Amino acid sequence: MKRTLLILLGGLILGGATFCAFYAAEQRAARSLQTDDQPELAWLKHEFRLGDAEFERISRLHETYLPHCMEMCERIAAKQAELDQLLGQSDRMTAEIERVMEESATLRLRCQKMMLQHFYEVSQAMPPDQGKRYLDWVVGRTFAADFGMPAR
């Protein structure tokens, strides 16, 4: 009986230990990315298998792009607030509403052009195959024309 119990428990303990070892090994990479100072960039490096020099270049591009992106976002948000106020005050289309809508669209267009330019620069800083993969993915994510509608 003692021998049987020993085998049963030993097997369970060893099986449990193997589970933990494999689980921890699988999670190690993801955990190191999540605890990075800039997890999104750490993920980019890991996902697109970037070397240190490529990552350095892409990080600089990212750092340069972000302030412009934030500035554009603030301008778009301000324009949207202006439009919301006009829409709240009117029950028909006015020249003022039309003008603000056009300005808002122009700002969004400029923002998208700047973003696309950034994607091209980042993809060109990657090895060609990874650059193409990055571009396909990021353009699909940011320029998808489904407007969040479910596919028919």
Added chain:
Amino acid sequence: MKTQPDESEEQPLRTLLQDWRVEAKPAPRFKQEVWRRIDTAERTQEQATASPDRLFTGWLETLFASWRPAVAYVAVLLLLGGALGHRTGQAQTDAAQRQLANLYVQSVDPYQNPASDRP
């Protein structure tokens, strides 16, 4: 009719029996074999009247009496543990990677709605 032998008639037989010695040696491991048979007989008798859990325990004991099933049992649990650990870890890693992919997209396109795909 005579039913009991006389004392004088029995005496030679008694003398013969007293002088009789067994010369043959028992088979090797004779005692162990006898005890094994007794043990098997007792177990068979116990199993015939035992409850299901005792039957199961008895079956396990019989199974693990040999090293091959014991090694196979441990090997199966090792494989199962490894496969489950790998699969669970992989699922969580995928979820974490999707979250990081969203984080990247939202950093470059703050107006982007979170989606769930990654490259």
